[in-house]
Amino acid sequence: MANTTNLFSFKLLLFPIWIFSITVSAQTTVGNIQHTSGLRSYRIHLPSGYQSTQTYPLVFNFHGYTSNAWQQEFYSGMSQIADDEQFIVVYPEGIGNSWNVGFSFQSYTSGVDDVGFTNALIDTLIMLYSIDTTRIYSCGMSNGGYLSYRLACELSHRITAIASVTGLMTDSMAYFCSPMRDVPIMQVHGTADPVVNYNGIPSSLSVEETLLFWVNNNDCQSSYSLNPVPDNNVLDLCTADFITYHGCNDCAPLIFYRINGGGHTWPGATIDNPTVGLTNRDFNASAEIWNFFIQHQMGCYVSIEQNQLPVVQIYPNPTTSFLQIHNLPNDVQYISIFDIHGHMITALLNNEILDVSMLHNGIYLLSIHHAKGIEYTRFIKISD
Numbered sequence: 001m002a003n004t005t006n007l008f009s010f011k012l013l014l015f016p017i018w019i020f021s022i023t024v025s026a027q028t029t030v031g032n033i034q035h036t037s038g039l040r041s042y043r044i045h046l047p048s049g050y051q052s053t054q055t056y057p058l059v060f061n062f063h064g065y066t067s068n069a070w071q072q073e074f075y076s077g078m079s080q081i082a083d084d085e086q087f088i089v090v091y092p093e094g095i096g097n098s099w100n101v102g103f104s105f106q107s108y109t110s111g112v113d114d115v116g117f118t119n120a121l122i123d124t125l126i127m128l129y130s131i132d133t134t135r136i137y138s139c140g141m142s143n144g145g146y147l148s149y150r151l152a153c154e155l156s157h158r159i160t161a162i163a164s165v166t167g168l169m170t171d172s173m174a175y176f177c178s179p180m181r182d183v184p185i186m187q188v189h190g191t192a193d194p195v196v197n198y199n200g201i202p203s204s205l206s207v208e209e210t211l212l213f214w215v216n217n218n219d220c221q222s223s224y225s226l227n228p229v230p231d232n233n234v235l236d237l238c239t240a241d242f243i244t245y246h247g248c249n250d251c252a253p254l255i256f257y258r259i260n261g262g263g264h265t266w267p268g269a270t271i272d273n274p275t276v277g278l279t280n281r282d283f284n285a286s287a288e289i290w291n292f293f294i295q296h297q298m299g300c301y302v303s304i305e306q307n308q309l310p311v312v313q314i315y316p317n318p319t320t321s322f323l324q325i326h327n328l329p330n331d332v333q334y335i336s337i338f339d340i341h342g343h344m345i346t347a348l349l350n351n352e353i354l355d356v357s358m359l360h361n362g363i364y365l366l367s368i369h370h371a372k373g374i375e376y377t378r379f380i381k382i383s384d
Contacts, residue, residue, distance in 0.1 A: 028079060033124050034343060037112045042121060043069045043091040045079040046129070050088075057087040057135035058125060059293065060118065060151075060159075062099060062144025064166075069093045072141060076266055078286040085290055088129060092121060094143075101146040102170035103203055114147060115154050122158055123338045126376055127365035133376060134298040139163040139186075139289050141266055142196060146170060149210070152185065153177035157374070161296045163289040164188065166196050166264050168210045171203050182218040182252030184296045187211060188285055190238070190262025192277050207256075211245075214254050221247035229257070233281040238262045240282050251300040255292065257283070312368055314354075318380035321357035328352050329370040338365040356381055 028045040047056065059082070063072035069091035073079055082089045100112040118138075125131060138148040138159050145167020152162045153173060161184035168189075169177070189207050191198045200206035205213065215222060222245075229240035238261035245254040259267060263277010268284030313326040335354070337345040339362065356364075359381045368375045 028073065031124075031128075033117075033121060035113075035117045035120055037095060037114075037117055040095075040117055040121070041069070041093045043073055043093075044125070044129075045073070045082055045089045045091075047086045047088065048083045049086070052130050055130045055132040057137065057293070058122075058129075058131045059087055059089045059290070060136075060138040060140075060148075061089055061091050062138070062140030062147050063091065063094065063097075064140070064142035064144055065098045067141070068097055072144070075269055075271065076141065076286050077268070077270065077284075078290075081284075081286045081290050085294070087135075087290070088125075088131065090121070090125065092118070099140075099143050099147040101143065101150055102172040115150060118147075118151060119155060119158065120338070120344070123336075123344075123365055123367065127338060127363065127378060132297075133158075133374070135160055135293075135296075136298075137161050137163075137293040139165065139293075140167060142166045142264065146173070146204075149173060149177075152183040153179055156180045156183050160184070160298050161293050162186070163292060165266050165285055165289075166190065166193055168196060168200075168207060169205045169213060171205065174205055174210075174213055177213070177217075179217065182249040183214075184252050184292070185214045185218070185254045186257075186289060186292045187255070188257040188259070188267060190259040190265065190277060190280070192238075192261050193264045194277055195264035211254065211256060215245060215248075218248045218252040218254055220245040220249075220254050223247075224256075229282045231282055236278060236281045238278045238280050240267070240280050251296070257285075257288070312375045312377060314366065314377055314379055318382045319356060320382055320384045321355070323354040323356055323366075323379060325352045325354060325368075328368070331370045333369045335369070336367045338367070 028043055030041060030043055032039055032041045061072055061076060061078050063069055073091045078089050095112050100114045136159055138151050140148045145164030148162040148164050149169045150173055151159045156179035163186035165188040189198060198207050224243050224245045227242045229242055231239050238259055241258045243256040243258060248254050259280045261278055262280045265277060265279040266285050267280040269279055272279055312328060314323045361381055361383055363380050366377050366379055
């Protein structure tokens, strides 16, 4: 999509109240966090009827190269799906309308840590909203699809599943990719894509090579089942096949929507751009992405015994100086504290007592990393 001026250049302060239940109408607002790559912004859509007393899945939806967050929300139509299905969707904004995925022609983003930005944004959103941390997903269009694959490689301990529409894996990404676990993968691609060619582009794998990478990673067989998607819209001049690979890890299936004659487009989108090919309307990509995501949660990789571990508790909360941590796992690797702007603060732990006296008054997120995963809890720092 062509780049246009973002019509929403305002900034909103997102400040939750946890003492009382909050119910809101469906809305999209703009937020910002400070990161090493600078002040970064995002659009976040809370589903209609959002209540702070219940948890919601979180979906990242990354825009394509030269596009932006507002355009991706409008183009994909995922906010409407989020209202119907009750999940939170966030549309991050890339620097220079792009994401750093390893392409040499994007030299101006070569030093941008978009993986770190996403990781910090996850922490910030967990602090601000009621999010189910076992159901955090990523999808994207083109360059945003490439980034989703990179997150599957580098943030597999946080991102439960990914879906890529017209995006693949760069050569360097595939070379260095070493996910901590098998990751559920959904690929959507047109055979007549003029931008990200089905057979590959310079510095990028082809569709088949990308799928083969995840066949090997997820212990799948090379064989697959192919089912034609009902051709409900003959006017779109293209068809689709739904392909499921056999023998994959039960927790990490690999599926592929092949758009026969389809272009560099998001299936089901209501707008057309003839310069990038045909848009398939036999299915809605946003709806099918959600149908795929909702089948998977991080708990699939955790045994029943691990799930039954006691939840970490902290007190007093609010606190003036020290936090006592109860049910702290024996295999703690490190503890991090994040403020409301996404800044990470090093935490020093001494005999299950955390000294937070140096912090300014406010709301913070405490993340405890151990061998079995990450546990989160919020706390409030107040004056004596």
